[in-house]
Structures are given as C-alpha cells and as structure tokens.
Amino acid sequence: MSTNPKDYLTSLNDFEKLIAKNDDILDASIRNQTRIEGFCSAKEAHTHLSALQEEGRTLKIGVIGRVKAGKSSLINALLFDGKEVLPKAATPMTAALTSIGYSEKFCAEVHFFSQEDVELLKHKAREFEQEVSRLVQKYRDDHKARVEQSKRPIPPLDEALLEKKAIREIGEDGVLASAADLIKRMQRSGVNVADLGVSRVLEAESHEELIRELNEYVGASGRLMPFTREMTIGIKNDALKGIEVVDTPGVNDPVKSREQRTYERLKDCNAAFMVSPAGQFLSQQDFELADRLSSREGTQEIYIVASQADTQLHGSIRKDAKGDFHQALSKLHDTLVGQAYSALSGLENEVLTRIRSELSERLIVTSGICETLLNDSGQSEDITAAHTLKLLKNSYGDYFTHHDDVMTNLRVLSAREKLQAAVDKVKSKKSEIINQQARHFIEAQVSTLNKIKDQTLTALAARHKEVSNxxxxxxxxxxxxxxxxxxxxxxxxxxxxxxxxxxxxxxxxxxxxxxxxxxxxxxxxxxxxxxxQESETYQAEKSGFWAGLGRATGLGGYEDRTRTYDTLRxxxxxxxxxxxxxxxxxxxxxxxxxxxxxxxxxxxxxxxxxxxxxxxxxxxxxxxxxxxxxxxxxxxxxxxxxxxxxxxxxxxxxxxxxxxxxxxxxxxxxxxxxxxxxxxxxxxxxxxxxxxxxxxxNIGEELLADLIKEAESLQQMVENKTLTLEKISRLEAAIRKLL
Structure with missing residues (x-):
C-alpha cells in the first residue's frame, strides 16, 4: 500500500523535531543515522515533491514545421478555436521563437538579439554578398568563354537576372540569405541594437491591444521586428490553462543563439507536433527539424500533422473513393501513413523509429482553412477559404451542400477533435508519469526512514543500557x-x-x-x-569546339565522370x-x-x-x-x-x-x-x-573534542539517571508511533 505524500512529510517532520528536541541524549552513532546518502530532509522532500507537481502542472507542446506548413493554423486550432490571433512575420527568416501560455493579465516579454548576434549576422551577410558577387562574375566569365569558343552568335547576358540566379543557387532560404535579409531590415529601421537592452515587458488591457503592441516587435512591418530573438506571450484564455506552446522558427536559422535556444526549448517539451503539408509530405527540411527532437532525454511524444489536406482530396483520390468524402479522407490518411513509413525507414533516430511503428495513431490529417470556414459558419469572405469550400462542394456535393452537413464535415477535415485528443492523451500520460515519480520517491524515502527508525531505536536501547549501568x-x-x-x-x-x-x-x-x-x-x-566515403557518377561538359557544337545540337558534348565525397553518420x-x-x-x-x-x-x-x-x-x-x-x-x-x-x-x-x-x-x-x-x-x-x-x-583536535564532549554528556546523563531513562523511553515510544 502506497504512502500518502502528505502523511510521509508529516511523519518525517515529526521525526526531525523529536531528534532535534532530544539532542542532549543522543550520541554520534544516532546522529549518523540521519545522514544516509540519498535520504532527504523534510524541507528537501517537500521541495522535490513541489517541483514535481509544478512540472506536472504545465504541458509543454512544441510546434515545428517548414515555411508555410500551417503551424499558425495548428496553434490557432489548438488554442483559439481556429481564429487568427498572432501577428505574422514578414518572412520565415524573421520569425521569432515564441512561447504562448496562460496569464491572469495580457502581457508579453520580448527578448532582443545581442550586439554579438548582430555582428555575427553582419559577418554572414558579407559572406552572402561576396558569394553573390563571385557567382555573378563566374556567370560572366562562363559566358565570355562560350562567346570566344562558339562559331555562332551567343545572346548577350541579361545582367538584371544574374543576381537573382546567384541568390537561387546559394539558396533563398539559406543561412547566408537569411542573415543578409535581416541586416537589410535592421539598417532600414534606423534602430541601434545597443539602445534596445536585453528585453522589454509589455502589458495590455485586452488581447487585441496586446497584439497591436506586438506588431511593433514581430509584425511584418514592425520597426523592431528584425531585432526580436524570442518572445513569451501571456494571454488570459482558459484554453491555455495548463499548456505552454513553443512555436519555432524553421531550419537555417541565421542566428546561432536563437537556434540553440530553440533546440533547448524543444528538448523540454512533453509533446511535439511536426507539421508537414500533405502535398509535399515529409521533406528533407522536416527531417532536419525532427533532428532537434531526437535526444534520448528530449521529447518522446511526437505527432505528425499532415496539413493542407483539402488540396489533396481531389483528382485520383476522389475518383478512387467514388465521391465518398469519408472514404477519400481515409485513403489520404493511409497513403500518407505509407509515405511516412517509408520516409522513416532506416533512421538511426530512436524516437522517430518508435513513432514509425505507431503511425496510424500518430499521423493526423488536417486542414487549417476549415477553421476559418467554421468560424464564419461556412460563409467566409476570405478568398482562399471560399475557393476551398467551392472545390469541396464540386468534388463532394453530397457532403457539402446542406449547412449542417457542411459544418459537420468541415469539423472532420479540420481534425480539431483529434488534435485535442492527442493533447489530452499526452497530458494524461504526463500526469501519470509525474505521479509515478512521486510514488517511487516516497516509497524509497519511507523505506529509508523505516531503516533509520529501526537503527535509531537500536541505538537508543544501547544508550538506555549504557546510562542504566x-x-x-x-x-x-x-x-x-x-x-x-x-x-x-x-x-x-x-x-x-x-x-x-x-x-x-x-x-x-x-x-x-x-x-x-x-x-x-x-x-x-x-x-x-x-x-x-562514397562515389557517384555525374555528367560534365566536355571542352572544345565539337563538344560545344554537340551540346548546341543536342547530339552530345558531355562525358561521365566520377567523384568521391566524404560521409558521416x-x-x-x-x-x-x-x-x-x-x-x-x-x-x-x-x-x-x-x-x-x-x-x-x-x-x-x-x-x-x-x-x-x-x-x-x-x-x-x-x-x-x-x-x-x-x-x-x-x-x-x-x-x-x-x-x-x-x-x-x-x-x-x-x-x-x-x-x-x-x-x-x-x-x-x-x-x-x-x-x-x-x-x-x-x-x-x-x-x-x-x-x-x-x-x-585539525582533524585530530576535532575528533578529540567530540570524544570528550560525548564522554561529558554521558557523565551528565548518568548523574541524572532517572530523568534521562524516562526521556529515552518517551522518545522510543514517540518514534514507534510514526508511520
């Protein structure tokens, strides 16, 4: 039978008081009993149990996904009944790491990039400009060589397109491009990062007022938006009680400190939703994001959310389902489960390998645009939402004609209930884990306390005999x-x-x-x-006039070459x-x-x-x-x-x-x-x-002083033998009553 934590703490507290109150009749052997390794004092035990309860009080949920995957729609569905409530960043590169939780007042704490962060961004922005210039010059040199080698006229270069081509080659969403974008925005703002400080606290009377204030820091046209590294938002909304949502920037974060902070926050999450568009399901970017969740000590409860599912319900799936909406949705789910199973095969990631065996339950097919339609009772003025509903009516007329059917099936497609069920399951599991940790802690401490009690009673019996004789x-x-x-x-x-x-x-x-x-x-x-090391074969252009002529006429001009490259697991x-x-x-x-x-x-x-x-x-x-x-x-x-x-x-x-x-x-x-x-x-x-x-x-002096003190104490107890023996007996009786 398990011991109630409150009863245990009461008994432990009483035991400590008894020992402290009767210190004059105790010797070193008895005092040593309470110093057993791993045994907590009443104060330490109370602190540990309180920390467990506090940890169990808030469920931390991480949301990850590539650019425009539908993360905002997921958060809105989980917390705000599908309504758009948070400012949208200007670009993926400017999205701040955001934590959203419950607060009795509407507030936010905004953290800015440090001067060191900005200097690192400037360095990467210079690298970007140098790489663009290098590529543009390479294009010019290549064009010049072709003009010199060719016997036929070569069209002149379009200088206006060269830079765009270079940026595409570097990667428009890459780290260097992201850094250059942020630096340009910082320069246009006219703000000196040194004047901003570390953070600012915002307070508002209403949710709407808070969002208006936040627009300055994270909105698309906010003056301080380029400088915002992270923000914590507190909203008085019952849906947020017991929940903290961590909304993360995508991959290729140009700011190392924010990337590190994102990684650390995700490791603390109890659950994570990995959002990936159903039409481009589980890309390399998704796996890069998932790597952040693969720590053994990190997030174990991961759900894969296939977003924008409405776009995949037409064409072949509709045809195979013969216009049956629910069958089409089921086929889409099965198709995505199959894709995910293949994509997750052969991974060394223990967490995702386990998730692979539970895909049927952990893959949730959703459509965020359905939330917009639901909030507008199926009559949204939003162009995208209206177009989505029109397509659904065309493909599945029997399910999207009557108003009640429309609302029912939009709710099914939004998957809000499934998402909430996933959250509730994790919350229940977390609560059980916390309770189990508390039970194990109490059981171990009770066992140790009982040993200490028995040893103390044995020592007191010896003390009683020593004083008596x-x-x-x-x-x-x-x-x-x-x-x-x-x-x-x-x-x-x-x-x-x-x-x-x-x-x-x-x-x-x-x-x-x-x-x-x-x-x-x-x-x-x-x-x-x-x-x-691994090798691959690739085609390369041959040099010379005939090779150039072959390429121009589509008759050759290429040769197979082999290159070797390093690999690492x-x-x-x-x-x-x-x-x-x-x-x-x-x-x-x-x-x-x-x-x-x-x-x-x-x-x-x-x-x-x-x-x-x-x-x-x-x-x-x-x-x-x-x-x-x-x-x-x-x-x-x-x-x-x-x-x-x-x-x-x-x-x-x-x-x-x-x-x-x-x-x-x-x-x-x-x-x-x-x-x-x-x-x-x-x-x-x-x-x-x-x-x-x-x-x-002076260990010797300490030892002898304690030995003499023990001898003097025993002498005094024997001088007051009757009183001492009564006191020992009362202490023994009081200890036996505990627990």
Missing part, C-alpha cells in the same frame, strides 16, 4: 584519562590523516584525468567509425558526445565521490587504530570512537556537479551527412568535446582545492 565515579576517571591522553591522540590522528590525504592528492587527479582521456578516445573512435558521434557530457556532469563527481568514500572508510579505520595505539584501550571506547570518527569524516565529502554546456543545436542531427557538411559537423563536434574536456579539468582543480582545504583542518 553507568557509574559516575568510573566515568569521571575515564574522562580524566581521555583528557590527559588527548595530546598524543591529536598528533596520531593528524599524522594518519595527512599521510592518507597526501596519497589521495596524488592518485585522485590522475584517476579523473584517465576518465576524461577514455571519454575523448571514445569520441575519436566513434567519429572514425562513423566516417566513410552523425548520430554515432552525437551519442558519444552526449555520453561525454553526462560523464562530465555527474560521472566525474560520482567517480571522485566514490574514491573519497573509500578514503573515508580507510580514514576511519586508520585513525581509530592510531588513537587506540597512542592513547591505549583504557582511554577509548571503540564503538564511541568509530561513531565520532564517522561523524567528523562524513563532513569531508561534498563535491559539486559539473556544469556542462548544452549540446549545440548544430550537432543535433541524425541523417547521413555528405561533402562539406561532414567537415562542419566534425569541427563543431571537436569544439564541443574540447569545451567538455575543459569543464572536466576545471572539476579536477575543484577536487584538488577541496582536498587541500580538508588538509588545513
């Missing part, structure tokens, strides 16, 4: 012998302590350095095994880096702590032996000596966790890389490994400092 005169003689021999004991204890401390100072750093080196060797080994490297990071964060501390715990055990044994040899058995009660020694030495082991940097977003990849992407990835991996190595050696320095600080303490 104690003789004041004998105890006074023992105390005098202890005091007279204490000087020898202090020297002996300190000598033993320093001998062992010197050995630890020599061995422990070397042991930790070996741990780091093994981790680095693993990363290097995994990088090598994940690397490879990044997940193998990534897993090694994640293991390295975990080792640095907690493993190094665990290794050092285990070593220090072994030292503690050896120290207790060694000091006890030295004290008995130097002071004689007549002066030292061995049980009391070991208890006091354990209490003093226990305080020596306290090392911090290592604060390691997050895995960079650029390393969150799983699909095979080729060409220059391999070098870029390995370079980033090496940089991250170096930063982890640095944190590891910083921790070793901390360990050295900790051991140095320990050696400056």
């Amino acid at each position: 104690g003789d004041v005169a004998e105890l006074e003689k023992d105390l005098e012998r202890l005091k007279s021999a204490s000087a020898n004991g202090i020297v002996a204890a300190n000598n033993e302590f320093m001998d062992q401390a010197d050995e630890v100072k020599l061995k422990l750093p070397v042991e930790l350095e070996r741990v780091i080196q093994r981790a680095i060797d693993t990363v290097d080994e995994k990088s090598e095994t994940a690397s490879g 990044p997940l193998t490297v990534r897993r090694a880096l994640e293991g390295f990071a975990r080792l640095m964060h907690a493993g190094m501390k665990d290794c050092a702590t285990q070593s220090l715990l072994r030292w503690r055990s050896s120290l207790i044994s060694g000091i006890s032996r030295q004290l008995r040899e130097s002071m004689g058995d007549d002066c030292v009660d061995i049980n009391r000596l070991q208890a006091v020694c354990r209490a003093v030495v226990t305080k020596l082991v306290d090392l911090p966790l290592v604060d390691v940097p997050e895995l960079p977003a650029e390393l969150a990849k799983t699909r095979k890389l080729t060409g220059s992407d391999v070098d870029d990835y390995l370079e980033a991996a090496q940089a991250y490994a170096s930063s982890l190595e640095k944190r590891g050696f910083e921790f070793i320095s901390t360990v050295k400092e900790t051991v140095d600080a320990i050696t400056k303490r």
